[in-house]
Amino acid sequence: MSRILSAPQLGFFKMLPAALQHVLLAAATPQRHMDGETIHRRGDTTSSLSVIREGAVVVSNVGMDGRELALGLLHAGDTFGEFTLFSDMPRQFDFVASGDTRIDVVDREKFDVLLDDSPALARHVISHLASRLHQVVELLDDERRLPLPVRLAKTLLAWPADLDDADKLRVTQQNLANALGVSRVALSGALRRLTEAGWLTRGYGELQLHDRSRLEAWIAANAQLVPTP
Amino acid sequence: MSRILSAPQLGFFKMLPAALQHVLLAAATPQRHMDGETIHRRGDTTSSLSVIREGAVVVSNVGMDGRELALGLLHAGDTFGEFTLFSDMPRQFDFVASGDTRIDVVDREKFDVLLDDSPALARHVISHLASRLHQVVELLDDERRLPLPVRLAKTLLAWPADLDDADKLRVTQQNLANALGVSRVALSGALRRLTEAGWLTRGYGELQLHDRSRLEAWIAANAQLVPTP
DNA sequence: CCAAGAATGTTAATTTCTTTACATTTGGGC
DNA sequence: GCCCAAATGTAAAGAAATTAACATTCTTGG
Numbered sequence: 446m447s448r449i450l451s452a453p454q455l456g457f458f459k460m461l462p463a464a465l466q467h468v469l470l471a472a473a474t475p476q477r478h479m480d481g482e483t484i485h486r487r488g489d490t491t492s493s494l495s496v497i498r499e500g501a502v503v504v505s506n507v508g509m510d511g512r513e514l515a516l517g518l519l520h521a522g523d524t525f526g527e528f529t530l531f532s533d534m535p536r537q538f539d540f541v542a543s544g545d546t547r548i549d550v551v552d553r554e555k556f557d558v559l560l561d562d563s564p565a566l567a568r569h570v571i572s573h574l575a576s577r578l579h580q581v582v583e584l585l586d587d588e589r590r591l592p593l594p595v596r597l598a599k600t601l602l603a604w605p606a607d608l609d610d611a612d613k614l615r616v617t618q619q620n621l622a623n624a625l626g627v628s629r630v631a632l633s634g635a636l637r638r639l640t641e642a643g644w645l646t647r648g649y650g651e652l653q654l655h656d657r658s659r660l661e662a663w664i665a666a667n668a669q670l671v672p673t674p
Numbered sequence: 675m676s677r678i679l680s681a682p683q684l685g686f687f688k689m690l691p692a693a694l695q696h697v698l699l700a701a702a703t704p705q706r707h708m709d710g711e712t713i714h715r716r717g718d719t720t721s722s723l724s725v726i727r728e729g730a731v732v733v734s735n736v737g738m739d740g741r742e743l744a745l746g747l748l749h750a751g752d753t754f755g756e757f758t759l760f761s762d763m764p765r766q767f768d769f770v771a772s773g774d775t776r777i778d779v780v781d782r783e784k785f786d787v788l789l790d791d792s793p794a795l796a797r798h799v800i801s802h803l804a805s806r807l808h809q810v811v812e813l814l815d816d817e818r819r820l821p822l823p824v825r826l827a828k829t830l831l832a833w834p835a836d837l838d839d840a841d842k843l844r845v846t847q848q849n850l851a852n853a854l855g856v857s858r859v860a861l862s863g864a865l866r867r868l869t870e871a872g873w874l875t876r877g878y879g880e881l882q883l884h885d886r887s888r889l890e891a892w893i894a895a896n897a898q899l900v901p902t903p
Numbered sequence: 904c905c906a907a908g909a910a911t912g913t914t915a916a917t918t919t920c921t922t923t924a925c926a927t928t929t930g931g932g933c
Numbered sequence: 934g935c936c937c938a939a940a941t942g943t944a945a946a947g948a949a950a951t952t953a954a955c956a957t958t959c960t961t962g963g
Contacts, residue, residue: 531804537811560797567796568789574803575760581810582766588817589855593949617910626818631950633912649910649959822919846940860920862942878929878940 457573458496458524465566472559473549478542485540492529492553497521500546504538530556594635595667598660600625612654686802687725687753694795701788702778707771714769721758721782726750729775733767759785822856823864824896827889829854841883
């Protein structure tokens with residue numbers, strides 16, 4: 446999704462000072478993956494950071510019951526796996542190449558060396574982790590207290606937009622439903638309500654937002670008092 | 675709650691090497707708070723790490739609608755606020771003293787100095803943040819895919835136990851309901867089901883677990899396939 | 904152009920949780 | 934010991950989501 450995993454404004458690599466970017470890439474090993482190839486599987490205990498150079502990576506979480514949750518799509522410049530570098534936890538998601546993909550991979554040992562040499566990198570890692578943590582805790586909070594249409598609106602505002610139209614979102618309802626952890630029926634209903642309220646127009650595989658800033662205000666107004674007593 | 679905020683096994687301060695503990699405390703300023711006094715309020719932008727020396731701190735999240743969520747209780751040796759040191763995000767919870775409480779407070783500037791001087795501290799911070807992040811992402815995942823009784827069982831196993839009996843949990847159903855983000859009625863029902871299944875005995879303000887290891891196995895068996903198809 | 908797959912729209916039955924309400928049990932303070 | 938607040942047990946109505954099913958619309962590959 447994206448709300449969890451790909452937060453463009455928080456991209457680990459993009460936010461690095463150029464000098465550190467170069468240092469990091471110098472320690473990396475390039476890899477290629479064909480369309481549909483699994484790069485990491487949930488439960489893997491490998492530790493490595495990957496920077497996407499070309500192509501895209503689908504992030505998903507397929508339970509043993511076959512249902513897919515928390516889907517996301519990462520693009521060139523995005524990174525994944527950074528969390529495995531710092532703790533011995535297994536990978537939490539499946540990462541699958543979408544299209545032919547080139548990534549640069551930094552393994553744990555190499556990264557550790559860099560970390561020892563560069564306090565600035567350590568600082569960066571810390572603030573990145575802290576931001577992400579803050580974000581996920583907020584998300585968890587939202588999940589518990591906000592009604593679905595509001596959560597949906599928040600997700601839409603955070604969704605990566607089309608290149609030529611900032612308010613056109615290329616996403617299927619099924620993907621959105623996965624991202625929010627609800628059924629497609631529930632999502633469809635919430636989308637209908639937002640449409641009837643005039644916030645967006647539904648298309649085939651895309652959504653057109655009408656007024657981002659007013660929608661933000663609407664969310665803020667609805668994010669506090671749950672009903673209107 | 676504790677699933678979010680107080681993870682005893684991951685305590686930031688407790689896990690620090692003794693030498694670093696002393697360095698940290700040397701930089702700290704002691705504070706006293708009376709019972710019921712608010713130490714930090716949600717939305718505060720102050721940055722500081724606090725180590726509890728004596729007493730306890732209630733962590734809560736009171737929405738403007740008055741409902742209280744994600745409640746937790748921290749004890750001596752626990753820390754809070756560590757996340758505010760590393761990002762400019764506001765505090766996410768309310769912290770209120772429970773009983774007369776003494777805490778040692780390290781503000782951001784002092785901590786930054788320590789961080790520059792000690793790569794080991796930076797390492798520790800990074801792995802603490804990464805673990806916590808991993809934990810919260812798992813929690814979010816659980817929240818979406820696991821039925822309430824299973825989530826409840828997981829929460830119970832992670833709950834801090836009584837001092838003299840590792841399987842006696844001192845917690846009210848209301849607190850558990852807050853921790854899981856459900857109503858007390860729903861929680862009561864889930865507890866009844868676990869009781870009928872023989873996993874625990876309900877008491878007044880306490881719960882007695884019967885067999886931790888078998889319960890863990892039961893959770894693992896139920897955490898994958900949601901129904902039985 | 905048109906067939907097939909993909910995506911959306913919608914309905915109905917069911918389940919789960921919430922809200923509200925009230926009764927009962929427990930334990931501590933006076 | 935008794936009273937009262939706190940905690941638990943439970944019931945009923947309603948809201949919201951799920952599952953399952955089916956119809957319709959859109960896109961695209963041949």
